[in-house]
Amino acid sequence: MxxxxxxxxxEAGIDRIAPEVHGHFSEHLGRCIYEGIWNSDSADEDGFREDVVSLLDDLELPVLRWPGGCFADDYHWEDGIGPQEERPRRRNLFWAQGPEEVPEESNAFGTDEFLQLCERIGTEPYLAANVGSGDPQEAADWVEYCNYDGDTELADRRRENGHEEPYGVKYWGLGNENWGCGGQMTPEQYAREYRRFATYVGTMDNLMLDHELELIACGFEGHEWNRRFMEEIGGSSWGSDFPLDHLTLHHYYGRTMSVEEADEDKYDRFLADALEMETHIEKIAAAINAVATTRDIGVIIDEWGAWHTEATADNGLEQPGNVLDALSAAAVLDIFNHHSDVVTMTNIAQTVNVLQCLVETDADDAWARPTYHVFDLYAPHKGNEAVxxxxxxxxxxxxxxxxxxxxxxxxxxxxxxxxxxxxxxxxxxxxxxxxxxxxxxxxxxxxxxxxxxxxxxxxxxxxxxxxxxxxxxxxxxxxxxxxxxxxxxxxxxxxxxxxx
Ligand code: AHR
CATH class of the missing domain: 2.60.40.1180 (Golgi alpha-mannosidase II)
Structure with a gap:
């Protein structure tokens, strides 16, 4: 029956599904970068794990966000360039409690390694700049190092470090969770910081002849915050070219549920929590549209997915992967399609070994989780017109x-x-x-x-x-x-x- x-x-088209909706997120956390992508026993001569790179390559990731997460607002990009043996070792403020082998940040994987990974797997990089403990000069310098083609000291350092041509990084996030680990700011405070950073980073756009930058501000699941942020931003004299292209939020679900001990009732509640993604998209879009009446500002969900009680800071946010989580990803991808008129990118957390990763590894092997197969099954939607x-x-x-x-x-x-x-x-x-x-x-x-x-x-x-x-x-x-x-x-x- x-x-x-x-x-x-x-015939009822919604909008084109941005391929970037199938994007991913990788942070210096637990075994995501170190051991997961970089520098394990099975790494190739460039330091990458070929088994992982090959799985990511097959999936045709459209965009990859890095280096955090909370790590982003404690990261100083110049620590991670140049000869690896000269890079400073730092504490990892937020994720120091990871597996014993990686309690600190060696900076062996930095900007050039990340951008090389993106080139290898044909993915667009999305860099998250440090607003919480950094300054606008540092962020603008990072743009210059990556993208500038002129005769400056920073462009020359990129060349010396092996990349003659500018990388052309398009997506720049200004901060991460600045209402929390990114500086505990009020929306008004963050709006003022955003404006300051965007003035310098956004003006770099004029110097990047071939590369248009898209700047991304951080929002919140509590939508009053987004409304206040937009009002404060909108209260300034910004015109249609003010550098704010996307506003983001993060939606994790299943946080009080042990995925190993759950029963059917809990499955239902977990899946219903995942479906709340729809309300979050509608609310953040409403906060944007109430202020930005004369231009398009996209919605990005740059961290999302299942986060269960098994994933703790002590174990590098690792949790088992199963069909239940994969089902939630499918339901959420359907929601993104329904909102293709506003959703410009999303990034599931996180690519390898952390939270709802798509790829899991041990010392010898890398394998796809069920969520990987969902992304593969949904891949034909990318770039199509949602109806x-x-x-x-x-x-x-x-x-x-x-x-x-x-x-x-x-x-x-x-x-x-x-x-x-x-x-x-x-x-x-x-x-x-x-x-x-x-x-x-x-x-x-x-x-x-x-x-x-x-x-x-x-x-x-x-x-x-x-x-x-x-x-x-x-x-x-x-x-x-x-x-x-x-x-x-x-x-x-x-x-x-x-x-x-
Ligand atoms: O993805 C793990 C953490 O979750 C990120 O560092 C932070 O942005 C979020 O709270």
Whole structure:
């Protein structure tokens, strides 16, 4: 019996899905950079782990944020350039409690190593400059070191350090969580700091002939903060060229839940928490639009994902990866598609070994987590036009007055393809889902469909030994005479359908 219906309104376009919505975030924290990406026993002659680089390369990451996180506002970029043996060793203020092997920051992985990684995997870098304990001069100098093509001391240092051409870094964040670890600022204080930093960093834009900079301000999940920040920024005499291109917030969910000990009720609440991403996007967009009436300022979610009680500062924020977390990522990616008119980038936290990482490593191996396969399944959406999608679905009442809708979906189109992703967030039951593409009668031969996690339990932790059990399989799709598609989704699964 059909119990959920999806209608894809193919002619009702929302906006292009920015490929950067599938972005990632890597911080000097635990085993993310050191051991995860750089400098383990299995590193190549340049210091990179080939197994990790190859997994990231296959995924075609559009953008990677670095070096933090809280680390960003305690980081002085000049510590991390030049001959590695001369770089200063520093304490890592916020993440000093990581695994014993990396209690301090060696600065062996710095700007040139990060940008080299981005070049190797074809990803756009997004650098987060230090506002909390740095100054505008330091931030503007970093832009000059990375991007300037003239005859200055900083541009020459980049050349001496092996990169003749400017890197052309486009995305520059000014601070991270400046309401918290980035300086405990009030929104008004941060707005004033932002204006000061943006004056110098933004003016660098005039000197970067080929590289337009996009400046990113830090916002908050508490939306009153965003409103006050925007009002203070808007209260100045800024015009349409004021350097503020995106406002960000972070949304982590599942923080009070042990992923190893959770039961079905907790799964439901966790998934409902993930779905709150939608409200956050709507609220931050409203705070922007109330002030920035004459221009577009994008919404970036530059840290998001599952954060469970297993991830503590003592263990470098490591937690097991499983299907449940991957399901939440699918549901959130659908939400980003629905809001492609405002969401310009997102960065799941964090790429390797930390929180809801996509890649996990030990000394010898690197493997993809279930969330990696979700990103792979959703990849065809990147750059497509998102279209309105309505879903009629059963739901379960939760004991906190919310409900968990079982079936979710999003859809996007190109000239010759419609791509639909569908989640069954019900960890207990199957759902039969009808999909109707308004104005189209698809041919069964022109459908290619894949299903994730049909044979997996939601809570099985992925390890090096079982990692290949989470890959996609073919999904059977039946097509009625009127062109309605029908699929059977087992509990806790995600499907991707390409319809030519
Ligand atoms: O991703 C871990 C931490 O979470 C980041 O350093 C910080 O920005 C956030 O609170």
């Amino acid at each position: 059909t119990d959920a219906r999806i209608t894809v309104h193919k 309105q999608t309505s879903v009629d679905t059963p739901a379960r009442e939760l004991d906190d007055d919310r409900e968990l809708p079982f079936v979710g979906a999003s859809a996007s189109t190109t000239d010759d393809e419609t791509y639909v992703t569908v989640t069954n967030l019900d960890c207990l039951d199957d759902h039969t889902v009808e999909i109707n593409l308004e104005g189209t009668t698809p041919d069964a031969d022109a459908i290619d469909a894949n299903l994730l996690f049909a044979d997996n339990e939601p809570d099985t932790a992925v390890t090096a030994d079982n990692a290949d059990e989470f890959t996609a399989e073919d999904l059977e799709v039946s097509v009625d005479n009127d062109g309605t598609l029908s699929v059977e989704l087992p509990p806790a699964t995600v499907a991707g359908l390409s319809i030519q």
